[in-house]
Amino acid sequence: MKNISEEIRQQIKTVVRSAINQAIKSEELPSLEIKDILIEVPREKGHGDFSTNIAMQITKLAKKAPRQIAETIIKNMDLKDTYIEKVDCAGPGFINFTLKTKYLYDTLEIIAEEKEDYGHINIGNGKKVMVEYVSANPTGPLHMGNARGGALGDCIASVLAAAGYDVTREYLINDAGNQIEKFGKSLEARYIQLIKGEDAIEFPEDGYQGEDITEHMREFIKVNGDKYIDVDSEERKKVFVEYALPRNLEAIKEGLESYGVKFDVWFSEQTLHKSNEVAETLQLLKDRGCTVEHDGALWLKGSVIGSDKDEVLVRNNGVPTYFAADIAYHRNKFETRGFDWVINLWGADHHGHVARMKASMAALGINPDKLDVVLFQLVRLYRNGEVARMSKRTGKSISLMDLVEEVGRDAVRFFFNAKASGSHLDFDLDLAAKQSSENPVFYVQYAHARICSMLKLIASEGVTVPDIKDVNLELLKEEEERELIKKLSEYPDEVRISAETLEPSRLTRYVQDVASCFHSFYNACTVRGKDESLMKARLILVDSTRTVIKNVLDLLSISAPERME
Template identity: 55%
Template sequence: MSDVVTKATGQLRAAIEDAAKKAIAASTLPQGELAPFTIEVPADRSHGDFAANAAMVSARTLRTAPRKIAEAIGEHLDLTGTYFDRAEIAGPGFLNFFLNPGYYADIVKDVLDKGDQYGRSDYGKGERVVVEFVSANPTGPMHIGNARGGALGDGIASVLDAAGYQVWREFYVNDAGNQIEKFALSLEARYLQHFQGEDAVPFPEDGYHGADITERAREFAEAFGDRYVNADTDERKKALVDYVLPRNIEALRRDLSRYRIDYDEWFRESVLHNDGELKDTMELMKQKGLTYEKDGALWYKATEHGGEKDEVLIRQNGNPTYFAADIAYHRNKLEKRGFDRAVNVWGADHHGHVARLKGALDAIGLDGSKLDIVLMQLVRLFQNGEPVKVSKRTGKSITLATLLDEIPLDAARFFFNLRESTSQLDFDLGLAVEQSSQNPVYYVQYAHARICSILKNLKEEGVTPRACTREELIALQAPEERELIRHLSAYTGEIIEAAKAYDPARITRYAIDLATLFHKFYNACHVKGENEPLMQARLNLCMAVRGVLHNVLALLKITAPESM
């Protein structure tokens, strides 16, 4: 919450507690104490700006009907020196409070004083959180689901950071295990086919059939010629992977950087294999009696720890499974590197993996509740009401890179955070490029540009904004002004709620509502042509809105244009 909202809440709590004590001392209420109560902003502000359930929750502790408790508190309530000028009792005992004009003035001043820091808080108390997202296999380009996962994961990291957490962004590179063996076999087949023809070299049935594999094998052939055609298969596969994998990883890094996502670390799965961490984790599980051997493989007793079936950790051929590496990786996060919390953004198809991984962390002595998984539903692309699967420009399936060739980057970042992760997202490619109020990111950016234009035009007429006194800001009493200022006051709380729920969609919705309320205010309240103090107060309000719009867009890594 903003400092002003926090102060108002504190004043209200103190006033209610003091009134209850006075009522008890006067025998208006029986001896006892108020139960812990909440103060909140009601959805319908016509019933009050703040509401408290103190009377409702204290019926048992004070052995009195809630309505009588509320009336007794109201009788002894002193709101002198607070942001509130009156209180009302509603229904069975709700306490509703109404703000005075000083609150609205102080919110505007608070926004302007804090500037680009407005919205930030210390709610997270510096807790260290690692957010792992995208983590696409480096065996090919990123698909459209990764585009959503990137915007969502980066948005989660941003709201956590603004809410006072110490955030670490991480990409987990699956550069070991079965998928790399399959990758090597696929590259090998395409390389040999390059020289010997497709009929002469069978392609692995479960290999990677994408055109990118053929292209990478061709690049390798151009670089090394037929040097590896007659080489030992292991030597050939190693040479192919050593050449192609770094290029694929660099392509992922380049595409994500273009998407305005930069990671603190690209953590390689191979590190877990090479430095003994994975082996050490398997030994720990054996020591704790969590494993058994069957058919030449090492199994984890998952059914004893919340899993639906036991899981293979080490295959018959001695290779660890993805699950084994995942346990070691999360042990590395929580134990070795000491993060207080790990947040992973996964596709909804990984739903079944959540409980077994948390259970395994509990089983090895780590707290599985420190791992939070955000499951993300699918994306469907549409244009003119029709599903789209390939790029009009290239005719190829739409990847992150081709998407960013076809729509503005700002639109991609905003659209992918329009819905909570649990909702399937229908992405309208036509709307994303439309320059109209129907396009939500354009609508929000236009509000920012409109304010810049207002200030620029007035400057050309010799009007320069100045700081207003509290008394001047108190003049902002029109319903549209108050509604707009109340929304500004909610921004810090929205960030905290978005961080708690791992839901940056709250911020895009907040931005759209803020733009709507600004346009409503602008149409109802003249800035130019009013008396000088009121004009300046409204200019201060315009600048406060501009500042918060800028902060919201910066949080989402979206540009805030000054003209459109």
Template identity: 70%
Template sequence: MVNIVENIRKQIDDAVRNSVSKAVEAGELPEFEIEEVTVEIPKEKSHGDFSTNIAMQTARMAKKAPRQIAEIIVKNMDLEGTYIEKVEIAGPGFINFYLNNNWLYDSLKDIQRLREEYGRIDVGGGQKVMVEFVSANPTGPLHMGNARGGALGDCIASVLERAGYDVTREFYVNDAGNQIEKFGISLEARYLQLLKGEDAVEFPEDGYHGEDIIEHMKNYIEEHGDKLLDVDSSERRKALVEYALPKNVERIKKALEEYGVTFDVWFSEQSLYDSGEIEETLEYLKEKGYTREEDGALWFKATLFGAEKDEVIVRNNGVPTYFLADIAYHRNKFLKRNYDRVINLWGADHHGHVFRMKCGVEAFGIDPDKLDIVIFQLVRLYRNGEIARMSKRTGKSISLTDLLEEVGRDAARFFFNTKASGNHLDFDLDLAVKQSNENPVYYVQYAHARICSMLKVLESEGIKVPDVDEVNVSLLDKEEEIELLKKLAQYPEEIRLTAETLEPSRLTRYVYDVAAAFHSFYNACRVKGEEEEIMNARLILVDSTKIVIRNVLELLSINAPDKM
């Protein structure tokens, strides 16, 4: 549960607050309340290790120029017992903090002591969080949107676990409503065509045209023959859906497991109807006066909660809309299962649904800020520099299974997390399988494998990684060593920031930077052949790099190979 960066932020926060109190007592500053001391890591190395703009934040209250406030704060600052070596004022009043290297050496000791637990922090405090993602229609194979959502959602869930939250991964099975009706109609048409000939019935234009529908019906006929031929159409469709739907869900489960994604809960939409929760939700909204009738349909008064327009929740034919089911589902998450926070991952086409969903939960007295919705953009696959739409193997639209066969799980999961969710993603299929430093996942895995083989060779010569408490790690003072140490020390903070922003792309960038810092160190600093004290310190640094790379890759559910 160690986050040295967080400790340093606390040291700076305390130093600033104590300095202001001292200045107020001395009459150098008027009394005012400091709400938050913003402490950031500057982009430019020359601006120090940490920086605060507190002088600008308090200028109005202190009735002085920011630069003047900064000078007073720095003059009254007590740095004893901190990692801070010096403080400088820059520009209009930024206060820049330069640290001594002890924080890096202490981080190294933490890595060695905690090993696979390094990076685990406790900002979550055991809060119950549900991450609902993928939730694909169970009427066909998983596509690229599902693949990206799967990698993002699973990594977000893993990061939140590392950050101290109690996380549940959930897949919402859309096994009710229009798409299931359409699924039934499509199955029935193929069933009848296979038994009576293609011209016997016309296949619906908006039906599901996939080969999997034909395959299901061939298998059904093989197992059950024509026993549904003379039954009522609605009974036939129901029986065919009950046969094919569980098989589709199993296929989805299998494809996701191959992708390294397993769900704790598979929640059925139909169960909301069967349990009466749809009806309960509707009755509550009516009783509260949150509904109105128009044109024979029932509308949810979303405008009461700040939306631009009201939304239909029961159509004029008496059939509930998806939105009503969604409200009931979120009521179930928050009020029936008592989640403190809910995170949904939705494709870009659901963007317009975000605010009305928040209105829906607010109607039940739930703070809408407890519902986070991560919208992720589209994926374009490229092969040979051109957009790739077809699978090499099947010649059909590329599914998740096809992608995994072509590039493998490691590359797929890494590449899908290289861009922020709100950005479009161009996925280069050729680069994903390239065994060179141009391929980011290969570059990172190669750094890990290189360390493993290096340590193995040294061990065969009787040189082992020593106990960190018996080593003078302060001998690590070369530029490449310090840069690598800084990267390793940053990991718990990266976990905190990723949990805060719900952006796993931070971690792929971070582990790539760790690998780059290691390669620079490897090219500049020998391990074997140096005097023993330096060799031992570098062995600790190399082993710690291995631990951090492995920890990040395992968090991303990507293999950390010992050799390549």
């Protein structure tokens, strides 16, 4: 798979490095070592296609003024067999590069050759990566934090796969520990209240108050009646959890699938306890001198995790904490299953847990740099300019499924990936449902549908997209044509940067830019014209744009409609 933007960057770096070496050889510059050459896209179009500030970076080493260094480098450049047409020195010493139009035409040839694979690159080289996301407690419905984490995690996984990584999507089922105990107590209390009346038992102060708890027990009673009313409490809670938990998980799976999120692995926390991995991990920490016992409990030393406080691993009742299980879970990811890189998506409220988990990995002898955590901020839903908390359909708190039903899966996924994960997200429900160019996902989908309609109409007149080998692409000379092709050429690089930064929001911005460039081209250039050669070239450009928009939307798991009402 080809990345023409990256190829050009590498050409520029090679040309600059060779020029500096030549200048050193001719003693125009003193001997110096250059680690890397930063290549950027200038903000001003008049400053060329790419730029480097290398002359300013080496001023102290070269002991000359930056502009003088830049002019020396330019003088020693050999541009043969490159996409570079000319080089200028600007301002205090920037070196600006203007490219030959050949790279634009080569871009269209690459798109025509790679088709649905265009944009796929290989910086991952098959490296095994796990992306763990959502992992909501299976004790209730999915909330907005889960929804945003689902969209972000799913798109990060897709981007990494497109960048050449071997990706596994995983959901951790928190089916052990305190929250399950609380779940059982809540179910038990509702069961007794439904049979004996609300005064028969006080509902746990920290219990789960959701209507789903009551509904579970109503359904249970329809089948089993009051046969468990006199059963031992522990046995009863176990039965209730075994009844309700799979139903909650099934509802979570259905909700996520309606949202376009599917996992390769649903990993049960219970398996860590049953396989003794929690106990083994605790023993390893003990053997490494990372723990201390006091007050009848086992603690991880604060010094291990850079804290002035110890963290409890096993309570004085002998029950491991969630923190202990989480350490064992991450050890399982790296050592048992052999992942080279692990990425977790957590809500911003877990910020303090990141350093603790990385330090815990280091304590086990696992490189903490192999663990990355993407923290994402909260979502606020707005309707009619006011914060929306209730579903229009149910009148209850808005769940993921309510949101998908109200504005559609495409809008939800697009909007949740429209901003960087670390930014707060204000989700405008009215805008997301609007069928107009103000709605960014509609704007992009409309561009794709417009192209498909155009090609279908032209095909009905007996004209189809030609073989690119039979087309003179050099006829594409208009500014709008070149700006559009330039934007299409950037797609593989956008995938690369998104994979390196774990920020798929770049792609939603990018595809909006593609749609904008296409609409500008469409308004300025007639495709079906008298000049057949020009028409063929423009058909290639239009079809290439369709390919790129669809490829981006496919990567984001958003539909690319061929017609819109």
